[in-house]
Amino acid sequence: MHVLVLGAGITGVTTAWYLRRAGFDVSVVDRQPEAGLETSYANGGQISVSHPEPWANPAAPFIALRWLGRSDGPLLFRPRRELAQWRWALAFLRECLPARSRRNTEAIANLAVYSAAQLRSLREELGLGYEFLGHGILHLFFSEREFGKAAERVALLARHGIRARLCSRAEMLALEPALAAMAPGLAGGIHAPDDESGDAFRFTQALAQKCQEAGVRFYYGTRIDRLAHTGGLIDGIEVRDSAGRSGLLSAGAYVVCLGSYSARLVAPLGERLPIYPVKGYSITVPVADPAHAPSVSLTDESARIVCSRLGNRLRIAGTAELAGFDTSVDAQRGQNILRWLDQRLPGAAHAERAVLWAGLRPATPGNVPIIGKSECVNLWYNTGHGTLGWTLACGSAAALAGLMSGAPPPVRFPFRRPRR
Ligand SMILES: Cc1cc2nc3c(=O)[nH]c(=O)nc-3n(C[C@H](O)[C@H](O)[C@H](O)COP(=O)(O)OP(=O)(O)OC[C@H]3O[C@@H](n4cnc5c(N)ncnc54)[C@H](O)[C@@H]3O)c2cc1C
Known part of the structure; x- marks a missing residue:
């Protein structure tokens, strides 16, 4: 299955890596020209x-x-x-x-x-x-x-x-x-x-390189404007490139890793993320x-x-x-x-x-990240890592890739599940 990962911060790139390793066909979309240029750029290490x-x-x-x-x-x-x-x-x-x-x-x-x-x-x-x-x-x-x-x-x-x-x-x-x-x-x-300790930005960039070598596609300079949906199914993401050209990218599943901007994007779906x-x-x-x-x-x-x-x-x-x-x-x-x-x-x-x-x-108010499935059948979350995004990146991504593959949760953690 083709999965679109939204966001190429440390969370998005680690998600792409573990999904690829689990056998998914993966693409990553980010508005920045490279990986890790927003919150993952110069954290405490x-x-x-x-x-x-x-x-x-x-x-x-x-x-x-x-x-x-x-x-x-x-x-x-x-x-x-x-x-x-x-x-x-x-x-x-x-x-x-x-x-x-x-x-x-x-x-x-x-x-x-x-x-x-x-x-x-x-x-x-x-x-x-x-x-x-x-x-x-x-x-x-x-x-x-x-x-x-x-x-x-x-x-x-x-x-x-x-x-x-x-x-x-x-x-x-x-x-x-x-x-x-x-x-x-x-x-x-x-x-x-x-x-x-270590430099989260250099890690993100080095892992993005490994992802590319493993066949992950990166769409940089690509802003995500909206999630197109029919009922509880995401049909694609409406994007705009740096030249102002718009288009729709589609996949079988989508993972939101947009850091602080995650809540805004999914709000029109009626999903309220406390980020x-x-x-x-x-x-x-x-x-x-x-x-x-x-x-x-x-x-x-x-x-x-x-x-x-x-x-x-x-x-x-x-x-x-x-x-x-x-x-x-x-x-x-x-x-x-x-x-x-x-x-x-x-x-x-x-x-x-x-x-x-x-x-x-x-x-998030309690600093517990939001990892797991949304109310939409093909939309997943790995976001809201607050003060610990570097510490929790690999575990969150590995856990999400497991959940998306149908494996049981690897640790006791309140992974998100749809209410219905
Ligand atoms: C001062 C400071 C110190 C910190 N120290 C530590 C520490 O020592 N240890 C630790 O574990 N954590 C630390 N953190 C926390 C950690 O840095 C973050 O939790 C982590 O970087 C979040 O990563 P992310 O990938 O979720 O978000 P981001 O790195 O922000 O990535 C989100 C990506 O989404 C993209 N994006 C957003 N909206 C759109 C859109 N509409 N279209 C396309 N792309 C979009 C952005 O361009 C960005 O690349 C610190 C944070 C700060 C601010």
């Missing part, structure tokens, strides 16, 4: 299995209130006269209830463990080059109060089979000597040795002094900032802004990340050569 807890947790409303209205805060809500934004914000609050948060954590943890294993075998099989590092992730706590809850987190991870251990300041320094400048302020940390963009920023800086630039990936739990070594560059990312589909880069938000670099890793990188970037996380 972490394969963070050790962070399955969604932002929507019982403490989140209080944290959000603390940062409300502060333009330098890691969380920013820019209210708009837009029903989708308010609906999403209310649904987010609902997902903060303890039982829902626990259920979401469990679903994400199951998928993340499976996904990391899929990524490992894909890397070994294809030898993809993407600045991979396997030194784990070190979660940093700068307050005794936050570190006080770290043992509970390690226990939760252990229940999901995720290895992690508490570290004293000395143990953290032994693991990553580049923490020396920030060490006096550290209360402690958690080290998750099986976590990884809203949550904007984030990153800076990419050339390493100045390798001894001061960490190679263990870092998560600053207080500032909500992550840092990954990508070859001779550092990628530092963070902040969450509920501000619609605006992808403009606000220099002030970038300054917050640059200040973090200056304070925490002085001398490590050439801050004056930092490249600032902003992207839209395709977020």
Whole structure:
């Protein structure tokens, strides 16, 4: 069967790969001239299995209130006269209830463990080059109060089979000597040795190349305007190329991997996907002094900032802004990340050569992606991966390809099924 994958971000490209391997004839459509040029372009680089807890947790409303209205805060809500934004914000609050948060954590943890294993075998099989590092992730706590809850987190991870251990300041320094400048302020940390880091964009591009070699067709520079349908059957996608020529592309089945834009495309079918963009920023800086630039990936739990070594560059990312589909880069938000670099890793990188970037996380209120079948007989979803699209990409795609082939779900996860 011929399958059209809509979107060539990391989710679309991994979907294309696993579908092709399962024997489908696959084409991919994207408005950009290459793969991975939107949200998958410059993310934090972490394969963070050790962070399955969604932002929507019982403490989140209080944290959000603390940062409300502060333009330098890691969380920013820019209210708009837009029903989708308010609906999403209310649904987010609902997902903060303890039982829902626990259920979401469990679903994400199951998928993340499976996904990391899929990524490992894909890397070994294809030898993809993407600045991979396997030194784990070190979660940093700068307050005794936050570190006080770290043992509970390690226990939760252990229940999901995720290895992690508490570290004293000395143990953290032994693991990553580049923490020396920030060490006096550290209360402690958690080290998750099986976590990884790498450049999601390079991975996406390298895998797109492998897809092409395996016979997958890519229609780049092709905007999808509408899904043409008759009742519950998709007849094709109405597209427009960069020269303005329109046409209809048809296949036996369609998979929506359009990131933050997924909900808009399927809304006319009466399908409501709870996906809203949550904007984030990153800076990419050339390493100045390798001894001061960490190679263990870092998560600053207080500032909500992550840092990954990508070859001779550092990628530092963070902040969450509920501000619609605006992808403009606000220099002030970038300054917050640059200040973090200056304070925490002085001398490590050439801050004056930092490249600032902003992207839209395709977020569901509980951070659980939407994977599975829609109400239409030949329409499938693999979208809404929020803060963890790189971590969950291979597992989500492998699982979807299995479901489309009629295999049972590979992990306990709320895969989407039609209601009727
Ligand atoms: C600052 C930041 C830091 C992050 N850090 C991490 C991290 O460390 N680890 C992690 O796991 N995740 C991280 N993420 C999340 C991760 O980057 C995303 O979840 C992931 O990139 C989403 O991939 P996607 O393929 O679903 O979306 P995208 O990469 O946005 O791909 C969607 C594609 O659809 C195409 N498209 C959309 N609309 C149309 C249309 N109408 N017609 C044709 N094409 C269309 C776009 O061109 C795009 O290529 C981070 C995100 C941000 C913003």
